[in-house]
Amino acid sequence: MTCKKILIAPIVICVVLILLPLLIFSGNYVMYQNSDSMYPAILPDDLLIVEQSGIEQVKQGDVIVFETHDEGIEVLVRRAIDVSENNQGILGIDTKGDHEEFHDLWTVYSDDYIGKVVEVNPSSGFLISDYFRYPLVVILAISLVLLVRESIPKKGLEVKELTCLRCGNKWHPRIIGGKVKIPSTCPNKDCRSPYWNKPRSS
């Protein structure tokens, strides 16, 4: 019983820590910065709240988030240094990292644009990082398994005695995994009859 109560604590803590960021930031795109490319405005491990809006809402100087289609980077945070239409009338954004010397070589178009950073939460990126969340999921899973095992009623050791029908010896059998181990011979060293459970035919 006490063991069960001890297991409830990690389960509750893990569920809260896993769900909390999702509940607080629900409806927003949430990410964490993993480089110093936007130093000093945004530091590594800052938690960023991104408002998903149309690209036409972006003004020069906004910090935007977009898809790079680059394996390993995927999503980038950059400052919009120029917002303008190209000669076909398509709106594009030129970007630069605050901490980078040169502006980026690409132009961000509507298809890859995700949104504008509207909130920076210092050092709380770990809340949504895999390094934090995966161990939580593992702890949660182990706790749940232990709780389920703890909840299965254990069969008490059956105290039923066995009796040798040849010598009359009585003994408490060995019980392993809830199963009575039926001996092949009578444990009485003076009997040792393999027929201990068969009555003598007179």
Ligand SMILES: [Zn+2]
């Ligand atoms: Zn016996």
